Amino acid sequence: MDPHLLRTFVTVAGTRSFSAAAQELGYTQSAVSQQIAALESDLGATLLHRRPVALTDAGARLLEHAGPILLRLSAARADVVRLSGEPAATVVLGATPFAGSTRVAAVLASVQRAMPRVRFTLLLTGRDAVAAGVATGTLDVGLVDGVTAPSDPLPLPDAGQLATSVLVENTAVVAFPAGHPFAGRRSLGLADLADATWIDAPDVATPLPQLRALAHSGGFRDGFCYPGTDTAGLLALVAAGAGLALLPGPVTHPGVVGVAVTLPRLVHRVELVHGSLTPPARVLAEAFRP
Incomplete structure (x- = not known):
């Protein structure tokens, strides 16, 4: 599989447009169409519906593989250059x-x-x-x-x-606003909080899908989305009651209390x-x- 064709496919899938992909890649729209056709011919499968542009089942499966494949290729190049x-x-x-x-x-x-x-x-x-x-x-x-x-x-x-x-390994704690009913506990089980509202802050706190996997439970709904990387901003949201967050302990922020998670046993x-x-x-x- 030609990685250049795979990159073109990922771009078309991401933009949902042959013309937008051509502009992003610096190709003509005809060249993008030819590259997608060549990839489909190589794989013996239709990857994209044309009007409107949408992934077929085969295309969706290829897209799942494409990110890790292209990342590994870039990593290999960088590793050789470093050496x-x-x-x-x-x-x-x-x-x-x-x-x-x-x-x-x-x-x-x-x-x-x-x-x-x-x-x-x-x-x-x-x-x-x-x-x-x-x-x-x-x-x-x-x-x-x-x-x-x-x-x-x-x-x-x-x-x-x-x-x-x-x-470093530290205790993992749930950050509560100071007035929360659980804020006075010495420890807790993560599954006990499956019905609570959490802050969706994947680059700072524990991502919500991982919370569900760690607790072997559904729930853990998000009440506020925080895509930032400022830890003080996240803790301010917890203090204001926007939701909970699973973080490293100890927590030192006004209006926030950290309670250790003991079931399951977790570490930061x-x-x-x-x-x-x-x-x-x-x-x-x-x-x-x-």
Whole structure:
């Protein structure tokens, strides 16, 4: 399967338009049509209805595979470039909001003093973006955080051969507004809160689909969508009663109380993520290790 044809297919599927895909890719509309026809001929299946443009069942299935395939190809290219290129004069660290703590700033400052000719950049972003960025080479080192069972890895996208190591494990807590009836408890079971309203903040708090999987329960409806990466903003929403959130403990924010989850047993973990490392990036990665 030609990856160029696959990228064209993903673009058409995303825009639902051959002309919009052509404009985005810099091709003519005729060229886009020919590429889709060539891919369909190769696979022996119709992938797109033409008028209006919509995925067939076969196209929908291919789209499920396409993202991980294209990500792995980009990761392979970036990995080879890292191994064959000159040592980088810049190092970009990507971190999820709760992983980007005060210690991150201290480590960056210390490594910067040791290597003054290297430019270090810190980018706070979501979990999937950190993993994909490290895989494709836009980030040199990543720090990701999340809640999981003690024996399970953090759920990350399939981005190729990335090395991970655990840096920190803390208690996982549910963040309640101070006046909530459960705020006075010492611990609780996650399933007890399946009927509560939660804040949908996938890049900061535990995503709602993962909450359902951890609790082996339905529910966990969202009352407020928060696509940002500002932890203070999320905690302010909890304090205002917009919903609950599963976060690392302890929680220190006015009007918010954190109650530990003991059923199931959960931990909040921070992991270091990287591929092949340039010398400056290796120094930074080692500085984070316990």
